[in-house]
Every structure is written in C-alpha cells, then in structure tokens.
Amino acid sequence: xxxxxAANAAAAxxxxxxxxxxxxSLAAGTEAAAGGAAxxxxxxxxxxxxxxxxxxxxxQQAEPIPSAxxxxxxxxxxxxxxxxxxxxxxxxxxxxRLRGKPRDxxxxxxxxxxxxxxxxxxxxxxxxxxxxxxxxxxVELRAVGSEAAPFAAASLGALARTPRFxxxxxxxxxxxxxxxxxxxxxxxGAGQCGEEAxxxxxxxxxxxxxxxxxxxSDDEAEPxxxxxxxxxxxxxxxxxSLAADETVEQPAACGEASAAPVASGQPPEPxxxxxxxxx
Numbered sequence: 001x002x003x004x005x006a007a008n009a010a011a012a013x014x015x016x017x018x019x020x021x022x023x024x025s026l027a028a029g030t031e032a033a034a035g036g037a038a039x040x041x042x043x044x045x046x047x048x049x050x051x052x053x054x055x056x057x058x059x060q061q062a063e064p065i066p067s068a069x070x071x072x073x074x075x076x077x078x079x080x081x082x083x084x085x086x087x088x089x090x091x092x093x094x095x096x097r098l099r100g101k102p103r104d105x106x107x108x109x110x111x112x113x114x115x116x117x118x119x120x121x122x123x124x125x126x127x128x129x130x131x132x133x134x135x136x137x138x139v140e141l142r143a144v145g146s147e148a149a150p151f152a153a154a155s156l157g158a159l160a161r162t163p164r165f166x167x168x169x170x171x172x173x174x175x176x177x178x179x180x181x182x183x184x185x186x187x188x189g190a191g192q193c194g195e196e197a198x199x200x201x202x203x204x205x206x207x208x209x210x211x212x213x214x215x216x217s218d219d220e221a222e223p224x225x226x227x228x229x230x231x232x233x234x235x236x237x238x239x240x241s242l243a244a245d246e247t248v249e250q251p252a253a254c255g256e257a258s259a260a261p262v263a264s265g266q267p268p269e270p271x272x273x274x275x276x277x278x279x
Contacts, residue, residue: 127171149190
C-alpha cells in the first residue's frame with residue numbers, strides 16, 4: 001500500500017510539472033506574438049489623416065473633363081449651344097499673346113465658335129477687338145479662300161449682335177473700316193452666305209453717312225454786295241447823328257445882365273430880437 005501511494009504521488013507531481021511547463025510555454029508564445037505585432041506596427045509608417053471634404057474634392061477634380069475642342073471641319077465647340085468655351089479674361093490673354101499672328105487668331109476664333117462671341121465679349125467689346133477680329137478674318141479669307149467665308153460671315157454677324165457694337169464701330173479708323181468692308185465683300189462674292197445674311201452685314205458695317213452741312217446764319221448767307229450797299233446807306237445817317245451831338249448852345253453876351261438872382265455863397269448875418277416895436 002505504501003508503495004502504491006508513493007507511486008501515485010510521484011505521478012501527480014509529474015503531471016503538475018508537465019502542466020506548469022505547458023502554461024509557461026503558452027505564455028511565452030503569446031508574449032512573442034504580441035511583441036512581433038508591436039514591432040510590425042511601429043515599423044509601418046502611419047498615413048496622414050485627410051478630411052473627407054478634401055478627399056471628395058480631389059475625387060471630383062480627378063474626373064475627366066470633356067474637351068471643348070471642336071471636331072475637324074466644325075465651326076466651333078460652342079456653335080450649337082452658344083455658350084463660350086472660355087472666359088473673357090482667358091480669351092483676352094490668349095488674343096494678346098497671338099498679336100501679329102492673324103492665322104492663329106482665326107484658329108482661336110474657330111475653337112471658340114462664332115455663336116459664342118456675343119456671350120464671351122458682352123460689355124467688353126471695343127474698337128480694338130473689333131478691328132483685330134476683322135483683320136484675322138481678312139487674312140484667313142486671303143489664305144484659304146471662299147471656304148472661310150461662312151465662318152467669317154457668322155463671326156461678323158455675331159459681333160454685330162454684341163451690346164457694345166454700335167459704340168465700337170464708331171471708333172474705327174478709315175483703314176479699319178476698309179478692312180471690315182473687304183471682309184463683307186469677300187463673303188458676298190463667295191456666294192455661300194445667303195443674301196439675307198450678306199445684306200445684314202452690309203447694313204451693320206456700312207460707313208457712317210457724311211455729316212450734314214452746317215446751317216449758315218443770316219449774316220453769312222447775305223452776299224458781300226448787299227453788305228456793302230447796306231453799309232453805304234447807313235454811313236450818311238451816322239454822320240448826321242455825330243454832327244448833332246457836337247452842336248452846343250452859344251453862351252450869352254458878356255454885357256447882358258442875368259435876370260435870375262445870383263445866390264451868395266455866404267450865409268445871412270444874424271440880427272438881434274427886440275420887443276421895442278411891439279407897442
């Protein structure tokens with residue numbers, strides 16, 4: 001019995017030792033896994049926080065924007081809708097950079113579209129822009145020929161519908177008016193623009209009427225001979241009036257006494273008042 005009890009006790013101690021060793025091994029494995037995860041997190045860089053509004057705005061900007069460039073052979077990207085493909089400030093900057101390059105300016109006008117010019121220019125049209133557009137269209141007509149006439153006529157017609165067109169065309173020089181007239185004549189000679197459109201352009205870009213003659217006054221309308229006759233007739237009257245003014249009254253004779261009393265310049269002498277004569 002004692003031997004069996006000792007054997008059981010030894011078996012219990014061995015089982016307890018094995019359980020303790022298994023627990024220690026499990027704890028060591030858990031600590032090692034936690035340390036590895038911590039080292040991995042510390043090694044990986046943290047991404048900066050980006051607000052949701054900024055992420056959405058960046059996503060919207062990344063979306064592809066449809067190109068406003070017209071297809072080959074089209075009159076312009078905004079031809080059908082009439083909405084400008086750019087703002088006036090962008091157009092003004094590009095137009096200024098293309099100074100001295102009328103063909104490039106004509107290409108820019110085609111990209112914008114003739115029907116979009118009134119909405120693009122609005123209250124910004126002036127004589128300089130009008131003259132430069134006409135010059136670009138004239139050079140394009142000379143280089144391309146009648147194929148550019150429809151677009152040139154549409155562009156001039158669109159400018160004529162701009163609010164400040166009347167003021168702008170009044171500021172054109174005679175040479176600039178001649179260029180505009182040449183573009184209108186080329187469009188009319190091409191025979192591709194329609195009679196009504198050409199007639200409207202001729203009315204819009206016609207030279208101003210000559211100023212009315214200044215009305216002369218009565219003095220200017222009177223002939224020189226009549227003025228001399230009137231002056232000769234008035235001369236005797238003026239002489240007679242002058243002679244009457246120079247006539248003076250003759251003085252009286254020296255020996256003749258004056259009937260009117262002469263007043264003395266000295267005051268009368270004072271007299272004493274008396275009651276003697278009052279009886």
